[in-house]
Amino acid sequence: MKVGILTFHNAHNYGAVLQAYALKKKISDLGHDVKIVNYRNSNIDKRYERKLKVRISLSDFKHPKELKKKLSFKRNIPYMQPAWEKQNDNFNFFIYRYLLNSDSKVVTIKDLEKANYDALIVGSDQVWTSWITGGLDPVYLLNFKFNGRKISYAASLFGGKIEDNEKDIFRRCLHEFDYISVREDSLKKSITETCNCSATTVLDPTLLIDYKDYEKIKTKKMLCNKKYVFAYFVSESDEMMRCAEKIAKDSGLELLELHYYMQKKYESHNQIADIGPSEFLWYIENAEYVVTNSFHGTVFSILYEKNFYCVYEENARISNLLKALKLEKQHIVNYEQIHINENVIFTDVNIRLENFRHDSVEFLKNSLK
DSSP: OEEEEESOTTSOOHHHHHHHHHHHHHHHHTTOEEEEOOBOOHHHHHHTOSSOOOOOOGGGGGOHHHHHHHHHHHHHHHHHHHHHHHHHHHHHHHIIIIISOTTOOOBOHHHHHHOOOSEEEEOSSSTTOHHHHTSOOTTTTTOSOOOSEEEEEEEOOGGGSOOGGGHHHHHHHHTTOSEEEESOHHHHHHHHHHHOOOOEEOOOGGGSSOGGGGTTTSOOSOOOSSOEEEEEOSSOOHHHHHHHHHHHHHHTOEEEEEOSSOOGGGTTSOEEOOOOHHHHHHHHHTOSEEEESOHHHHHHHHHTTOEEEEEOSOOHHHHHHHHHTTOGGGEESSGGGOOTTSOOOOHHHHHHHHHHHHHHHHHHHHHTO
């Protein structure tokens, strides 16, 4: 079967590109001719422009905290820009080497109407979140002429619930899908109640494959010759920083910090913000400890069987994964909960993960049968 995947493959986000890679690989392993369709939502592209900029609007002046945040960001652009450009280059290299062909042209909705795919799969990621895509994007709802099979795999929506003002379009579009799967139980419930459609909850694509399956895309370069604690900040957190520093101090290890942007206030720290997905995998695999507030930081800590802590107040996505794998102890809210001598035992975790993985793979097999 000829299969096209529509997702946020162009987002310069470690989870976004790695889930796209994993879904493509799993579908290929199932024996299908699969490619990631190079459709690019303009709002996603704008988020990852090479030159950092701040867009200040009149509405920002009505929200002083938001205005202050933007002005602070603007002041720090000269400090952040060099690493941002390297990160940008590394992501583009990865996207065109492992996700797309180098000559893969950008397609439009009109091109998709003429494409000869047997099936189109939408997902994973928050492809149905209108504020991310600048209004509901008809491409990610497959709201165009297409005679093949329409499938969603682990599609997601911010907040896990269809908003009242979007219910009509979801009803109309999802009734045209042949198979629907989502990432969160709450969204499954919302679709069932709103659209009267059957939906299944499945694993994030990054968990569909084993850590060995990432070997091809992981960098082979030695990036650090010391033992270290790896702290991955998907969003900045003072408490997570305190936790990372405590683990490094108690273990006597070096602390390496991965931030989305270089942080001026941590200028004296050993921080990086210029790496791509291949280097990201290397740093997690070779860490002695991982500290993160990221879902995909958690995923790869589990796949690489790392001693890790997730530091956050509320994050349903991470909590659901930890609960399913009985790893709730790895969720902490402050440094006082850290016990570095308590290693994570992965024997039973891997058995549970394989069971969940089996059900998700069966969904793909059935939808593409």
